[in-house]
Amino acid sequence: MANRGLFVGLVTLDIIYLADAPPQPNQKIVAQETTIAAGGPATNAAIAFQHLGNSSTLFSAIGCHPICHLIEADLKSINVMDLDPDRQEPPPISSIVVSQSTGDRAVISLNAVRTQISPDCIPSNLLDEVDIILIDGHQMAVGAEIAKMAGTIPVVIDAGSWKPGFEQIFPYVDYAICSANFQPPTEQSVFDYLYSYGIENIAITQGEHAIEVFNHSQITVPQVNVKDTLGAGDIFHGAFCHFILQHDFVTALAEAAKVASYSCEFFGTRQWMRSAHSYNIEAR
Structure with missing residues (x-):
């Protein structure tokens, strides 16, 4: 029986370009490739989790603006629970330029700052058939x-x-997966700060560099031929939940x-799943 995951957080519409480099002020550039996909940390994690043989439910705010059908079409393979189905404003949109030579990405996005939803919308039976929960904080x-x-x-x-x-969520967290950009408002180290909430399973990812693990040695990250790093952290989180x-x-x-390193060998956040070897990651 497939495991069931609940992914809580952000949905965006990602417009992604592969180019030599992001444009300079007043510069126009031509992209080598482009793609459009639903994005956001919880969204990409949910899609990765489902791709690895599980069942994902995405709990987020999308709405009914005309461009939301692009998001819905991309998310048709997973179960989506819309926190604000009557919202008529456009969803958060991310414009992303991936540099062809390095795979680094430049992103501008509104995120969910204008689409915060009250917890009153949570169904009482939401967690009846859930094996794991991921929360991205948006x-x-x-x-x-x-x-x-x-x-x-x-x-x-x-x-x-x-x-x-x-700080309202940390007392209930079992696994904290942080990026190197996570800096809490304290003089404590990230490890000490999160451990003060009783979290013992803590990791800090650092891109292609080794993962720092609380009370454990570092974990080496596989080195690959990088084409695009966009969404790699989100895919990492979905695979971790699996x-x-x-x-x-x-x-x-x-x-x-x-899994996350493998996804970086492909442009965009979906192409890695279409590869013949995408599921059998452990055999690589």
Whole structure:
């Protein structure tokens, strides 16, 4: 039976270009490739989790603006619960330029700052058939309430950057996966700060560099021929949710790193899933 994951947070419409470099002021450039996809940390994680053989539910705010059909079409393979289905304003849109020579990305986005939803919309039976929860912090009030409701269901926090309100969620977190950009408002180290909330499973990802793990040695990240790093962290989190239901913390991190690194060999956030070898990551 497939594991069931609930992914709480941001949905964007990503317009992605592959170019030599981001444009300079007053410069027009021509892209080598372009693609459009639904994006956002929870969204990409949900899609990766489902691709690895599980069942994903995305809990986010989308709305009914005419361009939302592009998001809905891209997310048709997963279960989507729209927190604000009557919203007529356009969804958050991300414009992204991926540099062809390095795979680095430049992103401008509105994120969910104008689409915060009340936790009153949470169904009482939301967690009845859920094996793992990932919260990205972009719907903070909803995420905090779901974390409190989780009980014995493991909660994973995607701490890509500090967001006010995270302190309401941390007491209920089982696994904290942070990026190197996560800096809480304290003089404590990230490890000490999160451990003060009782979190013992803490990791800090650093792109292609080794993953720092609380009370454990570093985990080496596979080195690949990078074409695009966009969404690699989100894919890492979705893969982690898959592997942590089968393995210990360190093994799950190492396996998730294989998936995320592999995804960087392809342009955009979906092409890696269309490769003939995309599922059999562990054999690589």
